Amino acid sequence: MLAFRSEEHVKRWCESKGLDRGALLTPEQQWYLADAWYRERLAPDWRRWTPAEAEAIFAGLGLVGDFWRLRKPGRKPG
């Protein structure tokens, strides 16, 4: 997770590394994600987020879709 000056810089860097472009966050989205994720990390009863909890945090910031999915897709009935 790297910070760039702009989307154009991301595009150029990805091309130079032979990488596909991934997901882009605004600085505000990144701050709120970091705050939600780490605020309680020093608490004596801290535990890892479950995949469902993590996905809910992502979704609360508008981060949805396959890129942000942690749970395997459920089997469809029938």
Added chain:
Amino acid sequence: MTEPDQAVRVHIYERFVEDGRPPTVAETAAALGLDETEAASAYRRLDEAHVIVLAPGTTDIWMAAPLSAAPTPFRVETERGWFYGNCIWDGLGTISMLGLSGRVDTACPDCREPLVFTVRDRELEPVDAVVHYAVPAARWWDDIGFS
């Protein structure tokens, strides 16, 4: 996570924050009254559970997210001292974990221009930047160093 492993985890974070580096197995064993084999096993279990990351082939702590034991391009100043974060997410997470305010100094990987993320009273000050996630969430732990 079992209660003894949670105690080891809490100790690791407390020492990392206070000393600016993570404790060794021997230091944790001495502090918690464990023998070193027990402490090393706890470190390995925490690594396997993705709570900490050990340097490959060792029981040396590489990451106790959001903190990095190795220098990174994400230097973080907080109310409780300065640290290295593993990425911009962890740099900002370090500020959140340790107080209300701080700053992350990094640079654009493309042009090397400095970028500063400043948080004051849990609010991010405006910064002209974007954050790029190269790897989908489900694959972050395939290679956490790269992610």
